[in-house]
Amino acid sequence: MESTLNYNKAKDWIIEENEFDHSNLGKCEAIMCLGNGYLGIRSSAEESYTGETRGYYIAGTFNKLDQYEVSELPNIADIINIELELNENSFSLEKGKIKEYSKSLNLKTGELHRHVLWESMQGELFLLDFYRTVSLKDMHLVAQKLVIVPVNCDAKIKITSGINGRMTNSGSQHMTDGEKRFYDRKYMQLVQATSESGIDIIHNTTLSFKLNQKKTELNSNIAIDRRRIFCAYDAVLPKNNSLTIEKISNVYTSRDIQNQGVPLKTIQERSLEALKASAMAGYDQIASVSAKEWEDKVWDTNPIIIDSEDEYEQLAVRFAQYHLTVMTPIHDKRMGIGAKGLSGEGYKGHTFWDTEIFILPYFIFTEPEIAKNLLIYRYLTLEGAHKKANSNNYKGAQFPWESAWLDDGEVTPVWGPVDIVTGLPTKIWSGFIEQHVTADIAYAVWQYYMITDDQEFMDCYGYELIFDTAKFWSSRLEYSQEDKLYHINDVVGPDEYKEHVDDNAFTNYLAYWNIKKAIEYYGQLQEERTRFKDLFTRLDLNNTYTEWIDRIDKVYLPTPGKQDFIIAQDKSYLTLKDIDLTKYKRQKQVGTIFNDYNLEQVNNIQVSKQADVMILFFLMEDLFSHDVKKANWNYYEPRTLHDSSLSLSTHCVLANDMCDYELAYELFKRACSIDLGPNMKSSNEGIHSASMGGIWQSVVYGFGGVRMMNGQLRIEPKLPESWNSLQFSIKWKGQSLQVFVDKRKLLIKNCTATKKVEVYVNNKAYSIDTELKMKL
């Protein structure tokens, strides 16, 4: 498990591996994943290895294998594979000797580069440089370049490559065999179709060659086989000459917005024409156009500059922004962000509350258009949410714990890892009873509205989402004759180590907030009844409103203990057994408690997987006094194992609030290391999407002190000791603000300056025309 990653040469932009480690292939495959929100490709090597996980995913192309499985994002045909034979030795880093090696992702340009000086078993030396770019400009385009130089020998080189449709999701095949064809013995096309959802996926690829930079043709042997089409080329290369191989590929689907209703044949033809044009342009041009797009659309638009002794921190923030870009389908409102983005099979490409609570703030504050689209995705899934509510005998919209298609509702799998006691798989209860996601979405709508003032969004989507979710919560409440209050029993809260709990504080407070907000908006819209007539009718709002009013003050909300100020995470938490958690706290691996206990046993211990009461404090910052928060922090932090990637950043931000700056900084470092850190296994299934938002939140919310409080912008920076300065940009109600902070001053520039912006610093309001400069 020793890390082979190196950030010393980082210069803030480069993630680099300097040693080939066959037992940890998944790490770089995931963290160096390339993509553009439309497609994502794990950064497996060109040549294949046992234990690798080649993954290539297109956002929103879900397929349901059979009645026993749920919709998942299929692993489409592999185009990355290029097998080389160098003087009859098949090239593999497992064989011969590696004299030089580096594999690096340049976050700035989005280019992957692998450099190898390889000595074959016969002592022949070959210099190999592999380059790869997924275009950020043309979302369908993937380009590879490979330069081979035989250093101390002449070389016969055999290159075999094509399109391999034999890929599966851990053995599950989502595709038909498909149509295969060569055009002009040069262009290869494979058309796959998903087996149940019937999406056509059209792959094109072509290889071209240069000898010492001059175009050349190689002898080729074409082949069509089951589920694959490929070609073998033969080259002869004198010592010290260079062979350049370019492989240009593209992919289109019948689900692409521009292909709706277009006949498959036409998509095939157009995509082939597009490929020909891209191949003509060539690798270098594709890569530089894409790099320019990264510069323009990401780095220049939303720069975050940390001046710190440790370059790793700057790198981590860019790493987060890189992946936030790669994972987010900004081209299409009909799809969400997967919990592993497009970087692996983990969580099957499904969207969780991770998007709304952990990722969305980044987009709301930097690219509100994208944030809006992600919320519209939820709006478009209302049919599924109604279905889910209905099947549980609730009203309104109950959003699924895991979301895929617009209309299929709940897609959480039912069975998980082994129960060490029974020997059976563990039942996953989240899909049934982890219900807070419905309030989380309502919360995100409100947050988006408060930060952007986007009234049009509210009129078209926002109000309806808040009403429909409130309607669900109202129907979800359970009246108790005993205390004459409404309870929410038998749920899983954010802390997934507690199943079947009653009155989870987070869930109850957010449900309450959701209904409360609906009541508030109902009141506001009353004045515009005619404009919202249709909405009022559709949701039967008048009757629903009566129910809300009747119930709102009878919702049970757990209050702080009179003496210790502790808020019970749920009804029974405080009565559970306390055990010594030292062994499990801050382990390199998550979930180590399950080596000793099964989930049923963990259910009965005062231990939390992740922030639960803390995230309530985080979202509802002014709900409790500082003393209450501090008491609960002291109680729950030691009991929280951070066995979820959704935990560290929240605790980091809160630690800052609690003035525990050292811990805040430590938690930030750990949050940065969820994927980037030395644990070589934790990213195998894909990067942790929410954690990317979490890194941003740690920096901008935590140390930058930015917060939306009740519709107001607050900025109260608290830089870590080792930081000299921090600079970032946010958007607030249409104005673009540049924030700079160092040890001595805070500088806020309104770059848009079309209207004044009110900012609270240390509880004082400042109005910014163009700039605010203040000493700290």
Place this chain on the structure above:
Amino acid sequence: MESTLNYNKAKDWIIEENEFDHSNLGKCEAIMCLGNGYLGIRSSAEESYTGETRGYYIAGTFNKLDQYEVSELPNIADIINIELELNENSFSLEKGKIKEYSKSLNLKTGELHRHVLWESMQGELFLLDFYRTVSLKDMHLVAQKLVIVPVNCDAKIKITSGINGRMTNSGSQHMTDGEKRFYDRKYMQLVQATSESGIDIIHNTTLSFKLNQKKTELNSNIAIDRRRIFCAYDAVLPKNNSLTIEKISNVYTSRDIQNQGVPLKTIQERSLEALKASAMAGYDQIASVSAKEWEDKVWDTNPIIIDSEDEYEQLAVRFAQYHLTVMTPIHDKRMGIGAKGLSGEGYKGHTFWDTEIFILPYFIFTEPEIAKNLLIYRYLTLEGAHKKANSNNYKGAQFPWESAWLDDGEVTPVWGPVDIVTGLPTKIWSGFIEQHVTADIAYAVWQYYMITDDQEFMDCYGYELIFDTAKFWSSRLEYSQEDKLYHINDVVGPDEYKEHVDDNAFTNYLAYWNIKKAIEYYGQLQEERTRFKDLFTRLDLNNTYTEWIDRIDKVYLPTPGKQDFIIAQDKSYLTLKDIDLTKYKRQKQVGTIFNDYNLEQVNNIQVSKQADVMILFFLMEDLFSHDVKKANWNYYEPRTLHDSSLSLSTHCVLANDMCDYELAYELFKRACSIDLGPNMKSSNEGIHSASMGGIWQSVVYGFGGVRMMNGQLRIEPKLPESWNSLQFSIKWKGQSLQVFVDKRKLLIKNCTATKKVEVYVNNKAYSIDTELKMKL
């Protein structure tokens, strides 16, 4: 493509590889395949390698993936995989140094053994011996043993193994994810089900350990994951001590005869109990019981002894007998033999005419019960054969070119490899127009009857098969106004390089023979009309008979040319272009002509893939004079590329008949080498089932001179020069004959001796009570 196989140490029984060759894994996986007719397992290594093809198949468990594919034999979950970590190095022959290596299959015992002395990258030496047996006694049982000795160091060993249901057929997944469970943290069970045919496949496995031969328990970590269940064990092993790992597995299906109607739960319980008992017995006992079964049921029952200078020939015959045993589902009449047996995905487990023409003679002459069952399989597929005839507007039974389930009729895939000219896949016409299989089956019924005298079989199945196939042929005939004769146009004959030909000699003669034979049997059964009343009615025999009589003498049969004696393979063959075939003839690889021509072009050249007119001579030996045969031999042999495994043995037997002894011997050698020879790629998709029968035919028909001629037994041995003697056993009409021949004498013993046997030697009949001895 250099061979790493070694037969020098063969001692007639051992196939051995002495060098690990990562680029040619498929060779040993296939030719060293283990099995028992119920199941077959490719002999992949315990640890995994890129480019390997792990295959595990159960006879008759077909599944059809989707509407675009045909039924095929699914690759079930892998149980062979055992991953080892030796002092934190994952064990792989690709890494470190191989100091000693051999991988061998002992045909006598059916045991696979791999011996490795491996030096890790740190210079640590480990001695590893892997043993593997598929029980011939208990057809559900698979046993593995592995002994590890660290030679120059202490060792920490991690063993990871279980059941892996992620296997596919080249990317096609036929199984549901399935139920997984541990029992007592010790026994693993995975229940897969085929997705369309709904067959439950129940796997059980368990591992146990010995330290220096004494039972020991190891720390274990159990895991259930998508499509797999496995366990990791940790051992500490001092220098020069030995750790023995035994993995015992079994597999049952809901299609097993004894499981018909048994609830799945019960099968699960019973199979688990069976596993516990097998694990208790342990590897050594399982292996020795299985070896005893090989001895009793194969080697002692049907010994073939070649006394030759070259041990390879003896080995090849045993290799053939070994695979004929491993591939044949003798336990169940509802399934046939796959063209690759149970040793690979090739031809999808489908049954071809290979069975009747190339394999069946072995069983008819040695194990007639098995031969009968294989013919009953065809009888049970009559529903599908009717369906096929019907869909083509023919009558009677048209057997499919490729056969799987009893009732699905034709399962030949429609698309094959790439057409180098169009860039599209080639259309496979066999399923549509390669029709001779229907006559081949009728021929096999007759052959079986003639050799066994099994009247009961004829009464129950045989007559019906011959009538129903004749009925097809009669309806298939096409009347020509021109010559007032019936033709069979637009077919593929045995030579698959000629598509859409008219009047293929082989097809026409066999169709004619089939109808003729039906007429003959109709006449015989007339006397017993009442007994066969049902059959006569069902097949509408009276009317059909009238049609037969009307047409039989008007069937067009190509006759030898008046001057050159040449029989046209088909109507146009003799008019096609002649090209220089030297380049393609006797190449190491088959199909090299397609590097220069596409199939359409090959269609227009006088070149044959395989025996065509020759196989007509082979089946209908007395139809033509020796002079005609000789003339055609001289014409067609040079034009036949033997690009099919169905060709060499036929030409070998005929070469002997043509007194071309040198060529006969050479062809025999080549026939032996189809799988066993130095071509390291040709067996990748599985061994060539028909070729196994072909090797036997070359020896017993060719050199042993055994033939059934019009119901008579003929034995006219012609030993190759380098052979001192040949001994084999055959059954003839219930009598077991032992035949011994050397340079000077022929000895035939009737071991059963319950009745006289008439044998023709050199055109003279001899009647054998107990023994015939004659000088040669």
